[in-house]
Amino acid sequence: MIEEKNDEVQYDEAFLRMLLDEENIESFREHFLVLHPYDQAQFYEEVGPDIRQIIYRYLSPQEMAIIFETTEIEDDEYKTYLDEMDPSYGAAMFGFMYTDNAVDILNELDTEQRENYLEMMDEETVDEINELLGYEEYTAGAIMTTEYVSVVESATVREAMRVLRQEAQTAETIYYIFVVDQAHRLLGVMSLRELIVAEGDLYIRDIMSERVVSVKITDDQENVANLIKDYDLLAIPVVNENRELQGIITVDDIIDVIEEEAEDDYSKLAGIADMDDNDAGPLRAAGKRLPWLIILLFLGMLTSGLMGIFEATLDKVALLATFIPLISGTSGNSGTQALAVAVRGIATGDIGGKSKFRLIVRELSTGLIMGIVSGAIVVGIIFFWKGTLMIGLLVGAAICCSIIVATLAGSFIPILMHKLGVDPAVASGPFITTLNDVTSIIIYLGLATTFISRIL
């Protein structure tokens, strides 16, 4: 049975529910287990705790492991799902998962619950899991898996194919075979594509590619993502300080990393703690947005306080106040543009050592051009609209200076933060905008106060 693929569901939910209702275990297993794990996981998440209890009875821990590692459960909900299962069933399920996935989930539990599960697993699995649990979050070590295929350099193509067939069931990918020496140090790589066209008697060391791109266990996951993307790899090997092969990272995990990192930069540009809240209730959504909003509220108060210094000037020419949103808005916009370019440039690795300085010089010139063009437009509009050249010149000059300062700040601050080891995306859009509000208003009202005699 071939199905049309569109955005709709790939399985008959009502039918599967009916089979569970009828306690028709045979028929349920027959229709459920042929589904793609993604669809099995969708069904599993959809049905609610009561029906999941039946599923746990009907499926083995091994069958459940595939579903559980495919689900898109929120990090803080794993505990809820696991509490529905018998602990020994849960422990057995962890044993059947790819180590990296098991570790991801175990990492979300509290220490006691995690220890309980580990106590019920066999020693070898526990060792593997404990090793991965030790690596810092967002590093190659934390996202790698230990289920890969390796052969020693002295093997023949025929022997390598035999290893491959044995490992085909458990390895996360068999499309790259990593070649090691007796001490398990990484020497090279072969793709399955190369292997299947090679003569069976050849030695692996003679036909492998020695130019293998690898990462260190402590490398940042963003680095790993950039390499996999640039070199179009399906997997990348992870080595320790002695070049001993420790694990691999596959492209499907890297897609998640790329999405995660892009989402993260995006949320921060928008001033939200994190983004996964389409299904969350309003209280939770507000909770994620309020912290930034309130911090910015206090920064905004600072702006109001600063403006208070210029109250005398504002008192004399009320018209001046009407241009404040225009000036602070424009300055905020140009600052956000510069910020976005700098943050993405750093994230994709395009901005390296000496190019940072070049970027700042470039941004200064860009700000200058944009400032002069925008300033001139504003002078023209105000002159023809309000018939006053002085106020036009004042607002135009303020906009020109504000754009230059905002553009420089927008590129300099993230670069500085990156240099200090802070995630540059933390200098989020709203933060830069609020900062630029303050500077632009000081520039504007400072200029106005200085030249007030000419305006009146």
Add this chain to the structure above:
Amino acid sequence: MIEEKNDEVQYDEAFLRMLLDEENIESFREHFLVLHPYDQAQFYEEVGPDIRQIIYRYLSPQEMAIIFETTEIEDDEYKTYLDEMDPSYGAAMFGFMYTDNAVDILNELDTEQRENYLEMMDEETVDEINELLGYEEYTAGAIMTTEYVSVVESATVREAMRVLRQEAQTAETIYYIFVVDQAHRLLGVMSLRELIVAEGDLYIRDIMSERVVSVKITDDQENVANLIKDYDLLAIPVVNENRELQGIITVDDIIDVIEEEAEDDYSKLAGIADMDDNDAGPLRAAGKRLPWLIILLFLGMLTSGLMGIFEATLDKVALLATFIPLISGTSGNSGTQALAVAVRGIATGDIGGKSKFRLIVRELSTGLIMGIVSGAIVVGIIFFWKGTLMIGLLVGAAICCSIIVATLAGSFIPILMHKLGVDPAVASGPFITTLNDVTSIIIYLGLATTFISRIL
């Protein structure tokens, strides 16, 4: 020779340049062709037109094809590079590329130049290219490749392996084998992993998976990306209306799509036409940012004009003006937050039909909570700071209303645009911010004008 992989270059540029200088063709080819195509491409882009002339002489069009399709040349620069080559060399090079890559590049040329190349190629290649050229940008058809491996259902495992070995040199991936009937309609799929562990005498139709996830040729590339991501696929087949297999899309191309789409949403949130301008000069950078900045400048003028209506009120209490940046800033921030959640929700497909209405209700409640909390904080601060409850209440009420309106607008506008078939990300951050500036100032000064007698 094994190299440590870090962010540094993977090849010895000076050495390669020296070999070219010495016209040592043998030695250059020996050291250059063992490099990973990505590194070859980096060198090729780095060296400048003069040295590239030598490279064209030393490398065959086939060797050049791999480099050319791996480069990260900007879309509008392909013409410059191609003009360096002899046209017949260029045409031969296109012939050796994967069709999807050749089409991507040919699409960037003007019609005349494209036709010139096509005239010099063999008929079969031209047919394949013309077919792909016909598909609309950003659809599955436009990004698919026609170099895939397919077998008929009646083949045996042994026969399939033979086909695979033959195609291993040219197919873009051999890790999925697509199963078709005599009319080339898609019936199922097998992974190479399954194939190599299967008995040689078995028929493919008996062991293939019939649940093959496929896309239509007209599907949006974002859809394709979501499927590959959800189902952890290495490639997805593309079919026409009759379910005839037309091509495949591989995961490495999808990574580029995911990045492109995320980058696109990000740029628009920041109000930049597009992002790839880290290397561009200031004139070009300014050119990409000025259009939005100037549009927003005019919108900002509108705000100034609107404020002019309230000049009498501002004239009476200059203190009022000092809170304008606070109110418009807060309203802009909360609007951007809501916008970001809605835009990403639509992009990732999380926001479907009926959940759109739910989202708006959720955002209304979220805005209400955030408005009340922020408003109360503001009343408190202003009361203790300025000692005036009336102005505190006025500013607090204005902030509360502004946040509610901004949050609603931030979610409603992108959803409306999506419904109208417009890319919701076009309702960019600065646009929503400027819009919310206007509404928040009307709310604030409207309230102030109404209650002016109590404030004085």
